[in-house]
Amino acid sequence: MPSSVHSQDQDQSMIDAVPSEQQEQQEDVLELEDKRIVIQLPGATETAASFQFEGEGHTLGNALRYAIMKNPQVEFCGYTIPHPSETKMNLRIQTYDTTNAVEVLEKGLDTLMDLCDVVTDKFTTARDAFNASEADKMSS
Amino acid sequence: MAPLIPSQAELDRRLIVDINPETVSNIPSTDFPGHWPGESHEWSLDKFINSFKVDFHRNEQFESSFSLVGLDASIANAFRRILMAEVPTLAIEFVFVNNNTSVIQDEVLAQRLGLIPLKGSVEGINWMRWFKRPTEDDPESGSSPSDYNTIVLRLEIECTKNPNAAPGEQDPRKLYKNAHVYAKDIVYDPVGRQMDYFTGDNAIQPVNPEILIAKLRPGQKISMEMHCIKGIGADHAKFSPVCTASYRLLPDINIQRPIIGDDAKKFAKCFPRGVIALEPVTAEEAAKKGSGYEGHDGEMKAVVRDAFNDTVSRECLRHEEFQGKVKLGRVRDHFIFNIESSGQFDSDFLFLESVKVLKLKCARWKRGLTDLMR
Numbered sequence: 289m290p291s292s293v294h295s296q297d298q299d300q301s302m303i304d305a306v307p308s309e310q311q312e313q314q315e316d317v318l319e320l321e322d323k324r325i326v327i328q329l330p331g332a333t334e335t336a337a338s339f340q341f342e343g344e345g346h347t348l349g350n351a352l353r354y355a356i357m358k359n360p361q362v363e364f365c366g367y368t369i370p371h372p373s374e375t376k377m378n379l380r381i382q383t384y385d386t387t388n389a390v391e392v393l394e395k396g397l398d399t400l401m402d403l404c405d406v407v408t409d410k411f412t413t414a415r416d417a418f419n420a421s422e423a424d425k426m427s428s
Numbered sequence: 429m430a431p432l433i434p435s436q437a438e439l440d441r442r443l444i445v446d447i448n449p450e451t452v453s454n455i456p457s458t459d460f461p462g463h464w465p466g467e468s469h470e471w472s473l474d475k476f477i478n479s480f481k482v483d484f485h486r487n488e489q490f491e492s493s494f495s496l497v498g499l500d501a502s503i504a505n506a507f508r509r510i511l512m513a514e515v516p517t518l519a520i521e522f523v524f525v526n527n528n529t530s531v532i533q534d535e536v537l538a539q540r541l542g543l544i545p546l547k548g549s550v551e552g553i554n555w556m557r558w559f560k561r562p563t564e565d566d567p568e569s570g571s572s573p574s575d576y577n578t579i580v581l582r583l584e585i586e587c588t589k590n591p592n593a594a595p596g597e598q599d600p601r602k603l604y605k606n607a608h609v610y611a612k613d614i615v616y617d618p619v620g621r622q623m624d625y626f627t628g629d630n631a632i633q634p635v636n637p638e639i640l641i642a643k644l645r646p647g648q649k650i651s652m653e654m655h656c657i658k659g660i661g662a663d664h665a666k667f668s669p670v671c672t673a674s675y676r677l678l679p680d681i682n683i684q685r686p687i688i689g690d691d692a693k694k695f696a697k698c699f700p701r702g703v704i705a706l707e708p709v710t711a712e713e714a715a716k717k718g719s720g721y722e723g724h725d726g727e728m729k730a731v732v733r734d735a736f737n738d739t740v741s742r743e744c745l746r747h748e749e750f751q752g753k754v755k756l757g758r759v760r761d762h763f764i765f766n767i768e769s770s771g772q773f774d775s776d777f778l779f780l781e782s783v784k785v786l787k788l789k790c791a792r793w794k795r796g797l798t799d800l801m802r
C-alpha cells in the first residue's frame with residue numbers, strides 16, 4: 289500500500305505556512321469536478337450493454353440493480369464483482385427495444401437519488417417527532 | 429391485459445419470509461415488473477412516499493434504534509454498508525516519532541494511537557478535505573499537509589519519580605508521575621483556519637479521555653507528532669464511525685390453530701418474556717363452531733402480544749404439540765436498525781450521513797455518464 293511506504297521527504301513535520309489561496313482553489317475545483325467515468329465494456333449493442341464501475345462494490349451494485357429492475361422496460365439487470373481483490377463492479381443491462389441501456393442506467397441512478405431524498409425527509413420528521421414526544425414524557 | 433389485482437391474502441403471503449424448522453423459504457423479493465403476470469410493480473415515487481415509514485424506538489446520543497418499513501433489502505443493506513465503511517471520520521494516520529524510550533515499540537504505539545476515536549466540531553470536519561495519498565507511479569501526486577486536510581496532535585510526556593510519594597508505596601501511578609499515558613495527554617495543535625472551527629468544546633480531542641496508550645517508568649519519554657486525516661472505514665476500520673450498525677427483520681408469529689391450557693403456558697415459555705400473552709377464551713369464541721375453542725370457555729389461550737422482541741429461536745417448532753399450529757416468519761420489508769456510534773457523531777446524524785453518501789455516489793456516477801451519452 290502506498291500509504292505505509294511514504295518516502296523520506298514526506299516524513300517531515302507540518303509547516304506552519306498556510307498554502308497560497310490559488311493552490312487551494314485548484315484543489316477545490318478538483319474536488320468539485322470529481323466524477324467517475326463509467327466504462328462501457330466491449331460487445332455492447334444499443335439495448336444490451338455491460339458497464340464497469342471502478343471503486344464500487346455490493347453497496348451501489350445491489351442498490352442500483354434493484355432500482356434498474358424496477359423499470360418495466362428492462363429485460364434483465366444484474367451485477368457482479370469479477371474479482372474480490374479488484375474494486376470493480378460490472379453491471380449488465382438488457383432492455384426492450386423502446387429504450388437503450390445507457391438511458392435505463394441514468395434513470396436507475398435518478399430513482400435511487402429520489403429514494404434517498406424521501407428517506408432523509410421521512411427519517412428527519414420521524415426523529416423530530418420522537419424527540420419531541422420523549423421531551424414531553426420527561427417534562428410531564 | 430387488464431391489470432390483475434392480487435388478493436390481500438396473497439399480498440400478505442409475499443410479505444413474509446417463512447421460517448421453517450430447518451429451512452427458510454419464500455426468500456427473494458418478487459416485486460419487480462414482469463415477475464407476476466399482469467401486475468405492474470413499476471417504480472413509482474408517489475407510491476414509495478405513501479408506503480415508506482420510519483418508526484423510532486430509541487434515540488440516545490450514541491445509540492439509536494428505528495424501523496424502516498417499505499424498503500427493499502438491497503437499499504437497507506446499502507445504508508448499513510455505507511454506515512460501516514463509507515461515512516468519513518477523522519483518525520490519526522501519520523505518526524512522527526521524535527523520541528520513544530518506552531517499552532512499547534514505535535509501530536505498535538502508532539497502531540494504538542490510530543484506533544483512538546477523535547471528536548471535534550462537525551462543521552469543521554465537514555469543512556476539511558481529503559488528504560490525497562501519493563500513487564505508486566507518481567510519489568509527488570499526494571497532497572501536502574495543510575490546515576484544511578490535516579489535524580496536528582502532539583504527545584510529549586516523560587515519566588519521573590514522585591518525590592512526595594508515601595514510603596513503601598506500591599502503586600506505580602502514585603510512586604511516579606506520568607506512569608500511565610492516557611488519551612487525554614494528547615494535545616491538539618490548531619493551525620491556520622482550524623482556529624475558526626475547533627475551539628473550546630469543539631476542539632479535536634479523544635472521545636474517551638481514559639484510554640490507556642502506554643505505561644512508563646522514570647526516565648522513559650515519549651515525544652511524537654501525529655497527523656490526523658479524513659478517511660473511510662473501507663480503507664481502515666479506525667475510520668469507521670460506528671461500533672455496530674445492523675438491522676434485523678421484524679419477526680412474525682402466526683398462531684393458526686388454538687393453543688389452549690397447559691399447552692399455551694408451554695408455548696409462551698418457548699419465546700422471550702412478553703412476546704406471547706395468555707388470555708381467557710371468551711364465551712363468544714367458545715360458542716363459535718369450528719373455531720377450535722368449543723367447550724373451552726374461560727381456559728387460557730396463547731396470543732401474540734409483541735413479536736418485535738422475539739429472537740426467532742424456532743424453539744416452538746421442536747415440540748410435537750405445536751405441529752401445524754404455528755407459523756414463524758419475518759416481515760420482508762420491515763428493517764429494525766440499530767446504530768451504535770463510536771462517539772464522533774450522534775447516531776441519528778450518522779444514518780442521515782449514510783443516505784447522503786449514497787445519493788452523492790449516484791450523483792457522481794451520473795455526471796460521469798453524460799460523457800458516455802455524447
